[in-house]
Structures are given as C-alpha cells and as structure tokens.
Amino acid sequence: MTGKDTGSHPRHELAPLLTSPVRLSVVAALAPLDKAEFSFVRDLVEVSDSALSKQVAALEEAGWVAVEKGRVERRPRTWLILTAEGRTVYRRHLNALRAISGT
Amino acid sequence: MSELTDAAAALRRVDRVESAAWKGSNWYLRFLLIYGLAQLVIAPALVLLRHPVSTFVAVGVNTVVVVALSFYAARQRTVRRGFGMRHAMVIAGWGVTFALTASLGSTAFHENVLFAVAATVACVLPFALGARSEIRRSA
Numbered sequence: 395m396t397g398k399d400t401g402s403h404p405r406h407e408l409a410p411l412l413t414s415p416v417r418l419s420v421v422a423a424l425a426p427l428d429k430a431e432f433s434f435v436r437d438l439v440e441v442s443d444s445a446l447s448k449q450v451a452a453l454e455e456a457g458w459v460a461v462e463k464g465r466v467e468r469r470p471r472t473w474l475i476l477t478a479e480g481r482t483v484y485r486r487h488l489n490a491l492r493a494i495s496g497t
Numbered sequence: 498m499s500e501l502t503d504a505a506a507a508l509r510r511v512d513r514v515e516s517a518a519w520k521g522s523n524w525y526l527r528f529l530l531i532y533g534l535a536q537l538v539i540a541p542a543l544v545l546l547r548h549p550v551s552t553f554v555a556v557g558v559n560t561v562v563v564v565a566l567s568f569y570a571a572r573q574r575t576v577r578r579g580f581g582m583r584h585a586m587v588i589a590g591w592g593v594t595f596a597l598t599a600s601l602g603s604t605a606f607h608e609n610v611l612f613a614v615a616a617t618v619a620c621v622l623p624f625a626l627g628a629r630s631e632i633r634r635s636a
Binding site for chain 1: 574
C-alpha cells in the first residue's frame with residue numbers, strides 16, 4: 395500500500411470539500427439556479443446564518459461559489475452563485491457517487 | 498455505514514434539495530401567466546377602441562402590469578438557470594407581435610374584430626409558449 399489517494403476507484407473522483415453534507419446541499423440548492431438569495435439557501439438547507447456563512451466561505455475560497463451583494467428597496471441582499479468550476483466539480487462528484495452506489 | 502449506502506444517501510439528499518430549489522423558484526410561471534392575461538385587454542383595446550382611447554388603455558394597462566411585475570420579480574429570492582435568455586426570447590416575441598398589432602390595428606385593420614382576435618392570440622402566444630416551457634422543465 396502506497397498511502398497515495400489515487401487510483402481507478404470512483405471514490406478518487408469525489409471532491410473532499412463536498413463530502414460535508416451541508417456543503418453538498420448548498421451546492422445542490424444552487425445547481426438548478428443562476429443565483430439564489432442567501433436566505434433561500436439557508437431555509438432550504440435548514441442551517442443557521444452563521445453556519446451557512448462558514449460553509450459558503452469555504453466554497454467561495456475554493457472558487458466554486460461566488461457571492462454578490464446588492465440592495466432591493468434599500469434592503470441588503472446577498473446572492474449566491476455556483477461558478478462554472480463549481481458546476482464541473484459538482485457534476486464529477488455526483489458521477490462518482492453514482493458509480494459508487496451503482497446507480 | 499458502508500461507502501455504498503453513504504453514496505446512495507448523499508444522492509437522495511442531493512435529489513431532494515435540487516428538487517426543492519427548483520420548486521421554490523417557480524415564480525416566473527406566475528409572471529408569464531399574468532402578463533399573458535393582460536394581453537387579453539391590451540391587444541383588443543389597440544384594435545377595437547378609437548384613438549386615443551386605445552392608446553391610453555393599452556399603454557396604461559401595460560404600464561401598470563409591467564410595474565407590478567417588476568416589483569414582484571425584484572422581490573424573488575431565486576433566478577432559474579437560463580432565465581435571462583428565456584425571458585429575452587418571450588419579450589422579443591411579444592415585442593414583434595405587439596408592434597404589428599399596434600401598427601396594423603390602428604390603420605388597415607382598425608375595428609376589425611377578426612384581426613383583433615388573431616392579434617390577441619398572437620400577443621398571448623409568446624407568454625403561453627414561455628409558460629409551457631416552464632411547466633415542461635418542472636415536470
């Protein structure tokens with residue numbers, strides 16, 4: 395055993411950052427959308443503001459989620475967007491999960 | 498728990514979240530239905546009413562509907578993938594039929610009931626097609 399995490403098993407295609415259920419859910423919530431407001435994702439994933447902020451920061455740092463801030467009727471709004479790179483990684487991650495589960 | 502069941506559970510969760518995100522973002526269908534219904538007033542008014550009443554009614558109703566729908570759209574928390582292109586196609590299609598209705602309906606076919614019916618159908622059509630597309634994507 396070499397200890398290196400490379401090989402032909404589909405698990406090697408999994409994105410480590412998406413093995414967290416919350417981060418995977420955040421990306422899944424954004425996948426069918428061009429963008430979604432922070433509160434929409436928070437309600438869908440059922441996490442607190444601070445927990446979502448933390449997960450989004452990790453995804454943003456990886457370049458998979460972009461954050462846009464704006465205002466509507468003087469109300470601040472934060473939009474979350476899944477980047478092209480994020481979509482590619484997400485798709486690959488799902489393919490790996492399907493291969494592992496045999497579906 | 499095995500790797501296989503972990504993966505299957507993750508996939509089920511992903512499906513559930515994606516589906517909920519999609520269902521929670523169906524506001525554009527309502528937008529299309531309301532704007533489409535407004536055409537049932539706007540197009541006949543342009544053709545059948547006398548000038549300048551026709552212009553006041555058509556432009557007035559259109560302005561009220563556009564302002565109301567703009568507020569409605571601005572308050573939404575989601576934008577579905579491909580929304581910009583789909584909306585641009587609907588509005589471009591409607592723009593052409595509306596321009597033809599306004600120009601022909603106030604000249605050659607003014608007060609022509611058959612033309613009014615055809616023009617109304619043509620003005621509703623882009624919204625109906627857009628709504629059908631939204632429903633199909635949600636199925």
